[in-house]
Amino acid sequence: MRISSVTMFEQSSASINRQQTDFLEVSQQIASGRRVVNPSDDPQAASRAVRVDQSKAVAEQYAEARVSVRNSLSQTESILNSVSDAVTSAKTLLVQASSDTLSDADRQSVASELRGVYETMIxxxxxxxxxxxxxxxxxAESAPPFVKNTDGNVEYKGDSNIREQRIDASRRMPAAENGETIFQSVPSGAGYVAEAVKTDASGSPLTGPAARNDGSVTFNGPQVVDVNNADYGDSFRLNFAEDAASGEPTVSVQRFESGTWAAYDPAGDGSLTEAAYTEGESLSFGGVEVTLSGRPESGDQILISQAGSEQREPNLFRTMEEAIRVLETPAETDAEKADLRNTLNTSMRDLDNSLDNVLTVRASAGARLNELDVVDSVGSNRMLNYEQTLSDLVDLDYVEAISEYSLRQVGLQASQQAFVDIKGSTLFDYLR
Structure with a gap:
């Protein structure tokens, strides 16, 4: 078989090109630190690496979302701490204002300080x-959630939803709280609150001067005496009237049921229907007990309802506004003094419920911060797994690569030397 010089040159050139290609590939791998520089190097590994890289990018997005949620929750927790301090300060001021030794000027001074706490809360x-x-x-995060209306009372203008953010593939976490949850709610299981305020036919408390009692009746309580009572949890109302014959005050108990107020007398003996009022007496109904003092006027009412019920919706700002109102008003008549005592008693119970609620919401925010720590830990482990998988798929084994580099270098040098030897092989060198 005859092999031409052209064939030898072509094969030698092709051999050098192959050796150069292999040498270049190893050089690129060493320079990049990756075994798979181009998809053609290992199509299956390259395909898996793309999927792992996408999962890693999603995990990084979740990690950034957790940073955002953590910042929001940290701010929320800090603000709730300040709110709880403000509620505690307000309760302290109301206890101080309840002292009978304070003058009207002293109570106005307390009201001024309480208004500062109120503005801080807003x-x-x-x-x-x-x-x-x-x-x-x-x-509704672009406008202030709490604004004052034309009457100077604070109203909530936000929505009832809680802003959430996805922090992991299977977890959406509330990033904050809405204002209703904090300032217009009470914890579950909050007890009864009494309020000397008149209500309309639907059971809603009236507002303004029409809501104030005209007499000097005051209450102590309500105290829970029987949580197992069949009617415990219902809303009640004490109505005061005047006996037509004697002109003496009478009292009757009503219960809110089926959307209206109805006479309440579960014993059936008339003990809770209209009866003569006796100062200092205690009335028991629906598992609660209230002690009454002072002299009521016909038309006066005392609402007794569980905090957070339909008849008495909680509102921290309304509580503060009522307390400020009564402290700024001189208590000269018996009716004004009764209004002062009843309003302060009601406000202090409302503040206790509000403080419990704020602490509950704060605990919830703290629990979510703890959960973020757990999710962060899981996310970090997942990222390590992704990085290890990517490393196994595309990263370079430098020991093996350097050995391959040396081998390819020797191969290329051998090809080049062989080409030089073949090129120099000619019969003309032997002709003399």
Missing amino acids: GQANATDGNGRYLFGGY
């Missing part, structure tokens, strides 16, 4: 995060 309720979004407005 500022905290309208707090924003680092991006200018209002924390406690739900998804």
